Amino acid sequence: MATKSHTVTEVPTNDSPTSANLAATRSAEHKPRLLLMGQKRSGKSSISNVVFHKMAPTETLFIEATTAIKKEAMHSFMEFQVWDIPGQIDYLEPSFDADGIFGGVGAMIWVLDAQDSYLVPILNLVETILHLQQTYPDIKYAVFIHKVDSLTDDFRLDTIRDINQRITDELMDAGLENPPVSFYPTSIFDHSIFEAFSKVIQVLVPQLPTLEALLNTVAAGCRMEKVYLFDVLSKIYIASDTSPVDMAAYELCSDWIDTIVDMSEIYAYQRESEGAGERDGWRQSAESTVGGVRGSSLYLKEINT
Numbered sequence: 597m598a599t600k601s602h603t604v605t606e607v608p609t610n611d612s613p614t615s616a617n618l619a620a621t622r623s624a625e626h627k628p629r630l631l632l633m634g635q636k637r638s639g640k641s642s643i644s645n646v647v648f649h650k651m652a653p654t655e656t657l658f659i660e661a662t663t664a665i666k667k668e669a670m671h672s673f674m675e676f677q678v679w680d681i682p683g684q685i686d687y688l689e690p691s692f693d694a695d696g697i698f699g700g701v702g703a704m705i706w707v708l709d710a711q712d713s714y715l716v717p718i719l720n721l722v723e724t725i726l727h728l729q730q731t732y733p734d735i736k737y738a739v740f741i742h743k744v745d746s747l748t749d750d751f752r753l754d755t756i757r758d759i760n761q762r763i764t765d766e767l768m769d770a771g772l773e774n775p776p777v778s779f780y781p782t783s784i785f786d787h788s789i790f791e792a793f794s795k796v797i798q799v800l801v802p803q804l805p806t807l808e809a810l811l812n813t814v815a816a817g818c819r820m821e822k823v824y825l826f827d828v829l830s831k832i833y834i835a836s837d838t839s840p841v842d843m844a845a846y847e848l849c850s851d852w853i854d855t856i857v858d859m860s861e862i863y864a865y866q867r868e869s870e871g872a873g874e875r876d877g878w879r880q881s882a883e884s885t886v887g888g889v890r891g892s893s894l895y896l897k898e899i900n901t
């Protein structure tokens with residue numbers, strides 16, 4: 597696992613996008629960008645808060661509507677930004693500085709509330725993709741079919757299939773062959789949101805094939821069933837070896853990271869670095885092995901970048 601930190605800034609939406617606000621921040625915005633978009637109340641801020649700020653899912657009930665574009669700068673193996681775009685912004689309006697928002701975007705996550713009527717949001721999404729494809733053909737799209745926890749098992753599968761089919765059909769009817777869209781059923785009440793976010797982030801990691809090859813070597817060399825490279829705070833995994841992802845193993849690792857981080861905060865001590873010339877430096881890095889957890893053994897090693 598790897599440590600990271602993040603910072604948050606806000607841009608009021610009532611400012612013109614050509615205003616000093618955007619101009620001032622633009623120089624620092626060459627990092628790959630990930631947009632969170634969707635209808636009002638679809639769950640964008642909840643996702644951002646649960647994944648990046650460890651907010652308890654039940655606390656999201658009290659989140660107020662977002663009125664400003666919220667920017668999170670993530671510092672990890674790679675640096676990237678997550679922008680939460682308020683549902684009420686009309687970004688297709690001609691006066692809107694689209695380049696300030698969409699230029700440099702690596703991936704867009706469209707959050708679709710699966711427990712609400714989704715026909716209009718689907719049309720909005722399709723319109724947005726078609727509009728952006730002309731100018732920014734490299735953007736990848738991920739649809740989070742969100743709040744699936746509130747659907748019954750049967751209804752959930754039907755809903756996921758229906759949404760997937762409608763969006764794909766609409767895009768193909770509009771002439772977009774092989775639309776660059778992937779679909780993820782998500783909920784903030786389980787690990788699905790972390791798993792989905794991991795997959796989207798991985799699209800932005802240029803070193804992914806190298807990392808996967810290295811993790812394959814670790815898995816083979818240490819006879820490990822599955823190896824993940826996690827971001828500690830968000831519990832997003834940046835890469836894993838190329839064997840199929842096992843959701844149960846991912847959840848186990850994710851819960852174990854939580855436990856270790858909590859215990860480290862209480863009991864960790866500072867160790868003097870053993871490296872020559874680093875005697876004055878201090879190094880903190882967690883390491884843990886545990887056996888017999890649902891028939892598995894877990895090994896965790898923190899890497900500081």
Ligand SMILES: Nc1nc2c(ncn2[C@@H]2O[C@H](COP(=O)(O)OP(=O)(O)OP(=O)(O)O)[C@@H](O)[C@H]2O)c(=O)[nH]1
Nearest residue numbers: 637638639640641642656657661662683743783784
């Ligand atoms: N059942 C369920 N409710 C969720 C989930 N995610 C978010 N919610 C709820 O959805 C409501 C709206 O969430 P927000 O995060 O404020 O939505 P938003 O998209 O940021 O809304 P705007 O700021 O208006 O754009 C809140 O009451 C959340 O508790 C989920 O996975 N399942």
